[in-house]
Amino acid sequence: MSNPASPALDFDGLRPPSPFLMAEHDQWRAHLRGFINRHVAPNLDAWDAASDFPGALYQQAAQDGILGMGFREDLGGTGEDIDLYHRIIFAEEFFRMGSGVVFADLATPWIALPPIINGGAPEMLDRIARPVLAGDKKIAFAVTEPGGGSDVSGFVTTAERRGDCFIVNGGKTLISGAMKADCLLTAVRTGGPGIGGLSLLLIETDRPGVTRGSVPGLEWYNRNNGWLKFDNVEVPVGNLIGVENRGFAGLANQFNIERFSGIAATLAMTRTCVAEAVAFARERQTFGKRLIDHQVMRHKIVDMIQRLKVSYAFLDLLVWRFSQGETPVADLAMLKIQATTTLEHCARESLQVLGGRAYTGGNRVERIYREARIFVIGGGSEEILRDLAAKQMGF
Ligand SMILES: Cc1cc2nc3c(=O)[nH]c(=O)nc-3n(C[C@H](O)[C@H](O)[C@H](O)COP(=O)(O)OP(=O)(O)OC[C@H]3O[C@@H](n4cnc5c(N)ncnc54)[C@H](O)[C@@H]3O)c2cc1C
Structure with missing residues (x-):
């Protein structure tokens, strides 16, 4: 019997409660989920198979106030009055379905546009920033x-x-x-x-x-x-x-902010994997009982949830510290490693729970399992981030 006070072990229930998430964050999540359910989810299998998605999605995302998240309104953005959770929720909602095929391209303006808006010639606002935020240029x-x-x-x-x-x-x-x-x-x-x-x-x-x-x-x-x-x-x-020969000087802060998106993406995919594993283990019968009634399977699932909770506790703490004006670079590097290795572990273990079913369609675990490794390399690889943390800690 489950404790009625325990949250459901689905995608939403697997996000541990956070004192920092407010009603405005819930609204943003609902808005994104509506967009994804309407425009992405029904097409995802076909887009995965084609390894591509139609260009019209950029314009649709612009019209629905998604592509321009956090950019100035006069450039076609949604306004700069957002916090780190808006970025985190964006990544979580896109990766809820393991839809990396869409996210990697739609999110590129976040990293490519700010240096142009802040350090490019003023004519670039019309020539580059506005058309990119309208979905007309990539x-x-x-x-x-x-x-x-x-x-x-x-x-x-x-x-x-x-x-x-x-x-x-x-x-x-x-x-x-x-x-x-x-x-x-x-x-x-x-x-x-x-x-x-x-x-x-x-x-x-x-x-x-x-x-x-x-x-x-x-x-x-x-x-x-x-x-x-x-x-x-x-x-x-x-x-x-920007300034000649100082191209990377202004990017460090931006890389820190972007690192939160990668972390959020991995934790969202982890939640999807664990939710699918739990649902399957509750229904599948082997040797006369449900999979979840075998102790080994129960332990696998508890272990995954434990790793997820540790990662989210670390994430929430760092979001709070950034919001207080701190830049704990070493901790952020370690959080990315914590999150990506949690995903790698949980994708493997969830696929193990599903067994051959993972390969027969109708679930996202196999797709996420293949995609998980990318996150340990892109956005700062595990080795480079460990070195960065070591340097920051003075050894
Ligand atoms: C799906 C995907 C999308 C990407 N998108 C972009 C993009 O949009 N723009 C872009 O510019 N790049 C992009 N990249 C590239 C990504 O940023 C690089 O793969 C990453 O920076 C690592 O560089 P590398 O692959 O050349 O590895 P290398 O630098 O050759 O390193 C190889 C391996 O050795 C390790 N290593 C390197 N040096 C050390 C050391 N000193 N000590 C210990 N280990 C070390 C690395 O961690 C890595 O595991 C993307 C990559 C992927 C897979």
Whole structure:
């Protein structure tokens, strides 16, 4: 018999109560869920199979006040008066269905647009920011290079000044949204070696010398993820974003904020997996009793819920600390590792509970199991974040 005071072990019930979640957050969640139930959920299996989704979803998301979350209203955004929970809930709701195919591209403006709005030429507000927030233009954030993404200081794509232009040579890879992007926010080497020689440059993808293609190994995930090559691409100096050779200086805070989205995505997928495992274990009979009546299965489920609760307690604490003006970088790095390894563990264990049923359709666990590894690499890999935490703690 379950305790009537215990929450249901479904997606919503698996989110531990938080003293920081208010009515406005519930409204935002309901709004997002309505959008996803109407426009995403019915198509998700087909989009997964095609590894793609229609461009019209960008405009729909813009019309419904979703694409412009947190951006200035005069640019077509929903207004800057949001907190970290709005971003967290956005990621949770999209990943409730394991719909990474949609999220990775729709969320790119969060990381690519702020440097342009804050550090680009004023004409870029009309040329880039407004059309992107209306869903009419697409932008990608192109930093990672074929030679490696972790060691930013080793990037070799160059932008050499010649008169009023930069001449760009090099390439990027694994870029979300690359195949449909009209423009890219890239990191290019304009100065000497190291992180101090990097600048941010906007490159339109229709410029002569830009070529691109899908990253083949990722087609199961999102065919829109791709590589780009720059062969003597002429880019006007006016496309420089921020201060030359200080391209990464202003991005640290933005990376911290974005890290919360990745963390929220992983915890949402974990909840989906655990909810599916619980539902299945309650119904499936083996050796004359329900799966959940076997002690090993009960322990698996309790262990998963315990890890989920620890991760959310850590998340809520850090959201509160950020809201107080603190920037606990080491703790945020450790929270991302905590959340992503929780997902990896729970995706594996949930799939184990489902057994062969996980592969016969009608559930999200197998899809999430395949996608889980990406989160331990993108947005700061486990090793790089452990090193960051160690440095911050002074050893
Ligand atoms: C689905 C997906 C979407 C992506 N989208 C984008 C995007 O939109 N834009 C973009 O710019 N990039 C994107 N990336 C790239 C991502 O940011 C990189 O994969 C990531 O930064 C790691 O770089 P890398 O893969 O080149 O690994 P590498 O830097 O080559 O490292 C390989 C492995 O070694 C580890 N490692 C590296 N250095 C050390 C060290 N000093 N000590 C211990 N271990 C170390 C790393 O953690 C990693 O596990 C995406 C990646 C994926 C998979």
